[in-house]
Amino acid sequence: MLKSAEIWALGAMSGTSLDGVDAAMIRTDGVTIAAFGDSDYLPRSPADRATVARALGQWPDGPDVAAAAEVVETEHTRLLGRFSGAEVIGFHGQTLAHDPRGRGTHQAGDGQLLAELLGVPVVWDFRSADVQLGGQGAPLAPFYHHACARHIGARRPLAFLNLGGVGNLTWVDPTVERPxxxxALLAFDTGPANAPLDDLMQQRLGQDCDRGGALAAAGAPDADVLERFLGSSYFLKIPPKSLDRNDFAQLSRDVDALSDADAAATLSHAIALSVLAGFDHFDRLPQQVLVTGGGRHNPLIMDLLADHLSCPVLPVEDVGLDGDMLEAQAFAFLAVRVMRGLPTSCPKTTGVGAAVGGGTISRPGGIASIVATPQPPQAPAPE
Known part of the structure; x- marks a missing residue:
């Protein structure tokens, strides 16, 4: 295990939008953020995206998993090999299936292989220990959101909204010292975000996304589709709660008969409405909402949120953070926490019974250790 000294950590994230791999360096002791380092992005080719997409929903014994894992490992080796100076790598892998109350959670990619190829210790399989101890295994970025809130000097509660393939919200009280x-935190997945919209653009127009929300802005949302969507029991479920990429597949089927523009508008409104529904679960409204992920580039979604919330809705760049790399940075941060034996999730983020730190640490030379460290429950802070 590491001591408390700050180190340079490299994190990588391949999200449910399937567009590519982000990688970013931060200097951290796993508690505070000392500095941000280099970052880079490797777009996924259409052929590789199709290979990974075929494996979605499959578990380790699935027929398409080996090919998808090879894509993931090759991409990460290429991208992470561009960096130097990292003392540990946080490797999330590619989520193919997520069923925390059933078979568990499955991320493709072998961290031991990356450790051998890159010559650096790799922390990976972050979610399994949480699921095995009764948690949802997601979302995992909230502990990093807490560190970011304190890093920017926030003094009042705020929310981080990640609009990646799936949306998730983190409410943070930065005055509470430990995540x-x-x-300190309340976090949960809100609903589908970019994944169904990106899939629509790929399937109908051969484009990777609705850039600038231009297509959605030209269409009109279908009220009936949105009403059925909001009728899902998921939105009433008390958090913490999490989603698989395809849990709202019916939404994509429901827009099949709509024009391209109307379908994009309907999906964009669904993203915003599911986020707004999430705010019903907060006891206190945040001072501001900081938006990360690709969805922050969609003016329609951002305007819908701003129009319906009584607090500012801002891209995280407005407070000096990087909305393209926040998730990759999060797994660099979590890797250091795992190396130090610190928790990476807790009851208010994943629903796990007690704070837990989990992951596999793989070192060059074939040495691996599995970390699953439940932390003793903490007494409530005095009022």
């Missing part, structure tokens, strides 16, 4: 403390 695992009971009043």
């Amino acid at each position: 695992e403390d009971a009043r």
